[in-house]
Amino acid sequence: MVEDEGVDSACRPIAVDLDMLLLPGxxxxxxxxxxxxxxxxxxxxxxxxxxxxxxxxxxxxxxGERVITGEIRFAPRR
Structure with a gap:
């Protein structure tokens, strides 16, 4: 058996939050x-x-649309 000694990190599977992928642009x-x-x-x-x-x-x-248009903004708590 041959082991892969240098698996490129770009080839490794990544964890993906599917809910995040389904959100509108x-x-x-x-x-x-x-x-x-x-x-x-x-x-x-x-x-x-x-x-x-x-x-x-x-x-x-x-x-999302309201945030983009500036109708809703978020400010850090003081």
Whole structure:
């Protein structure tokens, strides 16, 4: 048996959050904006968006659009 001694990291399987892949494109754009506004990772920003959407009864696409247009902004807590 021959072992592969130098498997390139690009060839290794990666863990993917399928829920994140199924989000509309504007949610990903909004998550990038929230990430910058709050200093979070993209994954954390998406969770912030999910919580906000549930709290206000919005779907993620609608919330994403409101973030992109500047109607909704996020500011760090002081």
């Amino acid at each position: 504007n949610v990903h754009e909004a998550a990038g904006m929230v990430s910058v506004q709050l200093g979070l990772t993209i994954e954390e920003a998406i969770e912030v968006l999910r919580v906000r959407a549930r709290r206000y009864g919005l779907d993620m696409a609608d919330l």
